[in-house]
Amino acid sequence: MGIPYFYTLIDDFFFSKKNLLKPVNLINQNVIIDGYSFFYFIYAETRRQDQSKSMAQRVTATQFGYDGLWEKLLNSLQQFKSRCNEIVVVFDGIGKSDKHRRPDPERASSVIFNDDCAGIPSLIRDEFLMILKELAIEVFVCIGEADPMVVHLAREHNAYIVALDTDYYLYKINRGYVPLSDLNSETLAGPYYEMTDVFQGMTQKGVALWATAIGYDFISLETLQVNFNCLYVIEITFV
Amino acid sequence: MVKNAIGKREFNRWLNEIGSDEDKRQRLICQFYLLRYIQKVGYDKAYEDVTKLISSEDQVEFNKIIEGYDIISTKDSIFTLNHNPIPKFLFNGYVNGKIDRATIDIVMTRNVLRCWERTDETYFNLLLPICHIILKWDNSKSMNQLNSSLVTFNGKEYNPFELVDSDDLPLLDGIHKIDKTYRKKFVLGCVDFARHPKEPITWKQIHGDYKFWLSVLKLWYRPNQENDCKLKTMLVAMIISFLKHVFLDTYGETQGMLP
Numbered sequence: 001m002g003i004p005y006f007y008t009l010i011d012d013f014f015f016s017k018k019n020l021l022k023p024v025n026l027i028n029q030n031v032i033i034d035g036y037s038f039f040y041f042i043y044a045e046t047r048r049q050d051q052s053k054s055m056a057q058r059v060t061a062t063q064f065g066y067d068g069l070w071e072k073l074l075n076s077l078q079q080f081k082s083r084c085n086e087i088v089v090v091f092d093g094i095g096k097s098d099k100h101r102r103p104d105p106e107r108a109s110s111v112i113f114n115d116d117c118a119g120i121p122s123l124i125r126d127e128f129l130m131i132l133k134e135l136a137i138e139v140f141v142c143i144g145e146a147d148p149m150v151v152h153l154a155r156e157h158n159a160y161i162v163a164l165d166t167d168y169y170l171y172k173i174n175r176g177y178v179p180l181s182d183l184n185s186e187t188l189a190g191p192y193y194e195m196t197d198v199f200q201g202m203t204q205k206g207v208a209l210w211a212t213a214i215g216y217d218f219i220s221l222e223t224l225q226v227n228f229n230c231l232y233v234i235e236i237t238f239v
Numbered sequence: 240m241v242k243n244a245i246g247k248r249e250f251n252r253w254l255n256e257i258g259s260d261e262d263k264r265q266r267l268i269c270q271f272y273l274l275r276y277i278q279k280v281g282y283d284k285a286y287e288d289v290t291k292l293i294s295s296e297d298q299v300e301f302n303k304i305i306e307g308y309d310i311i312s313t314k315d316s317i318f319t320l321n322h323n324p325i326p327k328f329l330f331n332g333y334v335n336g337k338i339d340r341a342t343i344d345i346v347m348t349r350n351v352l353r354c355w356e357r358t359d360e361t362y363f364n365l366l367l368p369i370c371h372i373i374l375k376w377d378n379s380k381s382m383n384q385l386n387s388s389l390v391t392f393n394g395k396e397y398n399p400f401e402l403v404d405s406d407d408l409p410l411l412d413g414i415h416k417i418d419k420t421y422r423k424k425f426v427l428g429c430v431d432f433a434r435h436p437k438e439p440i441t442w443k444q445i446h447g448d449y450k451f452w453l454s455v456l457k458l459w460y461r462p463n464q465e466n467d468c469k470l471k472t473m474l475v476a477m478i479i480s481f482l483k484h485v486f487l488d489t490y491g492e493t494q495g496m497l498p
Contacts, residue, residue, distance in 0.1 A: 003270070004263075004266055005267055009271065012257065013253050017249075091336065093340060093343075100297070132336070133336075141335070141336050149313065151311060155311075200278065201278055206281075206282040207308065209277060209285060210270075210274055211308065214270055216301075216304065218294075218300075219293060221265050224292075225265060225268055227288070228269075228272045228273045
């Protein structure tokens, strides 16, 4: 879904104030990977690493740098394949626009590309699918958005979710959500987060109420601001 | 119970420090305040107060979205425009990533390359035979034939039954069972259809495995005064890439060995 600026609220405000480090190692764990999150993240990381290289060495110098990306994607996925238990990679499907989705000024993706000449290669999804097939990793392409299916599979398989999408803080899952940006790709160790790390003391229904009121335009932002203003905000620390 | 909750004062201080524009500021305020409100009063009261602000006609949809976070429905079929469930092999192929979403979009909505912003009809022509196959199958399963012969591309409607000769086209029901030779012939036929060739290509001594790739190149390579140099460069690059892929690249299969 992508709630604009939710990432800012979580990362720059909530998590900066609390020590929430809960480490996990994904070796021998079941893992559900958000496909688009994964390859966008790998591509963004490759772009970042390319900044310090000469033009001739850059993998992302052109839109046809498939060789270099192939290696990075393959190496990264091989780590999961060889060391995790069950893995499923889930992709978004045919998007149907929801008329009530609150329009946002920028897509609230956690991966943003700088606006320069080299765009993301047009066949990167196909390349990614080929690698998954080569590694015999299970793929699931959704009919709509991937997030609900990723959560459903994580609940069903008692698995961790590996992605880079703040939407996964909105769901209660048995294990947890492991942001790609914090995951060590060599050791498969990193912090994991749960819904209650952001929505302390709240149930799934409460979080769903929040997400629906904020993410959809059933109520205008002005009305929300006026009706749920600071009078009710907790001022003191209590247990 | 909420432990060590961060309060309004700290939030406002942080908000002022990050210096947001008005829209960002308002959104962050709404997110924080509503979160704290639900934590303070509990779900039942918060739900009552929030839904008071929603129009009656939106209540059902609002509740459905909320429920979707707890109970996630999974679909085991996709339905065509005529409300027919698509064949199982097609559904499985899509879900397993083997069939492109563009094909399923044609099946579900009769839209061709819906999210594509370019207008070049070559790409549409490539898919016309597939449109013909899909529509023929869908219509054969359905009693309702109203407006069922049209697909939409770039806002215009086209009738695949008028544009494509169906003599050599396979039927959808058995398409996944056709043999490799016929499959290659079909795919090549789609490319040749899009090329609208005045003369067929002379395939003298060209191995059958390369006909499709060469046909696609011929379809794509349409130089004009403006793009001639760029296209020639890209053509040479693609030929070199292809040769490299076929003869040199092994992608880990023979790691460490010389080609």
